[in-house]
Amino acid sequence: MYSEPEPEIAERMRGMHTSAAAALQATPKSSREAWGWRGRTLSRPVAASSGDGWLRVVSAPADKAGGKLWEGPQEAERFMPPAVPRPRLRARLTWTEGGYGYLAELYDKVTARTVTTHEPILRAAPNLDAAWWDGLSSALDAIAAVPTGRVAVRQEYLDRAMPLYLGMPIDTTAPAWSTAHGDLHWANLTSPGLTLLDWEGWGLAPTGYDAALLHAYSLLVPETAAKIRHHLGHVLDTPHGRFAELVVITELLQTTTRGDNLELEGPLRTRLACLTGRSESGQVA
Missing domain, CATH: 3.90.1200 (Aminoglycoside 3'-phosphotransferase; Chain: A, domain 2)
Structure with a gap:
């Protein structure tokens, strides 16, 4: 996790996180934020019908959205054995808005820091x-x-x-x-x-x-x-x-x-x- 990015990026990512939470019927549980490198990702704890979770939103310019990095968590869910402790992926969605592509992933909540x-x-x-x-x-x-x-x-x-x-x-x-x-x-x-x-x-x-x-x-x-x-x-x-x-x-x-x-x-x-x-x-x- 990294420091909060520039205000323009932070505002855009918070808005997209709010949109993703609504689409996945999840509600942010606290003001805690986890930022990725230069604001590329924003994650927050949420409450969902399936229980407490962790909602992560990834952004990239629309022409660079997708590919190996975006498919990695979904493929890890398919292929990684139970011996590898990792948060389980519950749901995902993708969309494009304002020249950016976005990927939202809802994970099981991890209580450890x-x-x-x-x-x-x-x-x-x-x-x-x-x-x-x-x-x-x-x-x-x-x-x-x-x-x-x-x-x-x-x-x-x-x-x-x-x-x-x-x-x-x-x-x-x-x-x-x-x-x-x-x-x-x-x-x-x-x-x-x-x-x-x-x-x-x-x-x-x-x-x-x-x-x-x-x-x-x-x-x-x-x-x-x-x-x-x-x-x-x-x-x-x-x-x-x-x-x-x-x-x-x-x-x-x-x-x-x-x-x-x-x-x-x-x-x-x-x-x-x-x-x-x-x-x-x-x-x-």
């Missing part, structure tokens, strides 16, 4: 017990085994981006592929009860991608990064896992060129040096 509230990056160690970590490990293993034709990370992207953003020649061929959540960060995980939120982008990725992404978003809190390596070491401490870390480092270093995740750049480069045996200046250590 996200580990972070406004951003993917972890800044303080969360209090997570062994059962939580075991549940996460089991969920990621279950996701990895789901057959799918969806793609979260493309080999073509790796071929282009890895040498550019890692700053070195590198074999960009992923050694293995498996199904991933695709956006596993702390604002998409709840505690004390574990739930994995936001199923837009799930699909095939280099094996270990989810664990590597969560680890990268934890680098400002070494204590938690170490716990991830302990509990998900069966994935990360393998050639597949190390390659997945390089993929994630590539992606996040690319975001720093746009002004995002700037606090992570130093830790990411330090981790890159550790993985490749090169100093941060590019010399072989």
Whole structure:
């Protein structure tokens, strides 16, 4: 979840959320709002005839509405096994208005709070017990085994981006592929009860991608990064896992060129040096 967007976007999205709630016969229960990146999504708790729920509205320019991201939650509802804790999708609708396309999704209510509230990056160690970590490990293993034709990370992207953003020649061929959540960060995980939120982008990725992404978003809190390596070491401490870390480092270093995740750049480069045996200046250590 992110901060409230610019007033014009916020007003438009609140209006569309109100319209979606009426169409789905749901009533907002509180003033609590959960915003997506730059106001792309707005979610609120609601009351519906089927019980308390969570109504999420997604927007995009009309010519870009639809496709893989919009179908992700619906396909997760069809294909993800019960071993993966996630909010169940009750209803959905789509419409176009004022040059924008909208998707409304009504989910079961999740009572647990996200580990972070406004951003993917972890800044303080969360209090997570062994059962939580075991549940996460089991969920990621279950996701990895789901057959799918969806793609979260493309080999073509790796071929282009890895040498550019890692700053070195590198074999960009992923050694293995498996199904991933695709956006596993702390604002998409709840505690004390574990739930994995936001199923837009799930699909095939280099094996270990989810664990590597969560680890990268934890680098400002070494204590938690170490716990991830302990509990998900069966994935990360393998050639597949190390390659997945390089993929994630590539992606996040690319975001720093746009002004995002700037606090992570130093830790990411330090981790890159550790993985490749090169100093941060590019010399072989």
